[in-house]
Amino acid sequence: MKIFKDGITVGAHPALFLPKYGTLVIADLHIGYESSLGQKGVFLPQNSYTAIRNRIEELLRATGAKKLAILGDLKHEFGKPSPQEWVEVKDLLETLGAMGVETHVVRGNHDNYVIAILSRYGVHLHEHFLMMDHIVLTHGHLEMDLPENAKVILIGHEHPAVSSLDSSGARYKFKCFLVGKCRGKRLVVLPAFSPLSAGSGINEIDREDLLSPYLRKSDIDEFVPLAVEDGIGIFRFPPIGVMRRIRKGDGANGQGRNQYI
Numbered sequence: 061m062k063i064f065k066d067g068i069t070v071g072a073h074p075a076l077f078l079p080k081y082g083t084l085v086i087a088d089l090h091i092g093y094e095s096s097l098g099q100k101g102v103f104l105p106q107n108s109y110t111a112i113r114n115r116i117e118e119l120l121r122a123t124g125a126k127k128l129a130i131l132g133d134l135k136h137e138f139g140k141p142s143p144q145e146w147v148e149v150k151d152l153l154e155t156l157g158a159m160g161v162e163t164h165v166v167r168g169n170h171d172n173y174v175i176a177i178l179s180r181y182g183v184h185l186h187e188h189f190l191m192m193d194h195i196v197l198t199h200g201h202l203e204m205d206l207p208e209n210a211k212v213i214l215i216g217h218e219h220p221a222v223s224s225l226d227s228s229g230a231r232y233k234f235k236c237f238l239v240g241k242c243r244g245k246r247l248v249v250l251p252a253f254s255p256l257s258a259g260s261g262i263n264e265i266d267r268e269d270l271l272s273p274y275l276r277k278s279d280i281d282e283f284v285p286l287a288v289e290d291g292i293g294i295f296r297f298p299p300i301g302v303m304r305r306i307r308k309g310d311g312a313n314g315q316g317r318n319q320y321i
């Protein structure tokens with residue numbers, strides 16, 4: 061599905077492909093999330109990294125992309141990488157190197173100690189943003205002055221999802237892209253690539269609880285969620301403002317429960 065002039069979705073995956081630039085774009089891998097949860101007493105099987113790596117390989121092969129742009133939060137821990145993170149980040153970079161892929165990482169708010177590892181593997185690290193003609197690729201946690209010729213902004217950070225109720229009252233949540241406008245430019249928010257992140261239901265949270273300043277300064281009601289669900293497909297929901305009104309209309313008689321599912 062075409063999201064903007066030079067950007068298309070890849071199947072029902074949380075990734076964008078820019079054919080003109082031969083570049084696959086993903087965001088928010090949060091490698092090492094399991095060990096961080098483990099320290100809090102929540103123990104998950106440590107297999108999300110394998111799923112992440114396999115999916116990246118599959119998407120690179122499917123698209124024929126020679127470049128990979130990671131829009132920040134490659135790893136999870138804010139501080140020094142945990143042993144799990146070291147092993148997994150190194151393995152990912154070695155895998156990409158062996159595939160001959162040129163990898164670019166734009167720094168996210170979780171990526172504090174990542175530079176030392178990246179430079180050893182020839183990865184291009186971008187402190188603030190990466191530009192491809194008129195397209196800005198950035199993490200989205202900090203607002204910055206963008207070049208005048210910027211027409212499209214791609215961000216991560218928000219981990220967007222959209223939630224919906226079916227006629228029985230069951231609640232479903234889907235990871236989604238968010239597509240809208242920010243200060244006259246096209247803004248596309250990518251869903252988190254991490255399979256452990258269910259995402260934050262953008263139609264349920266208050267505007268001031270949005271994480272990214274780009275979204276807080278936009279009219280979030282006008283944004284259109286494009287849900288990506290493995291094995292099901294990609295589907296367009298009504299704009300967030302309509303979704304919010306539907307939720308507010310949820311009454312005891314069930315009126316207003318939406319039919320978008």
Ligand SMILES: [Mn+2]
Binds near residue numbers: 133168199201217218
């Ligand atoms: Mn982030």
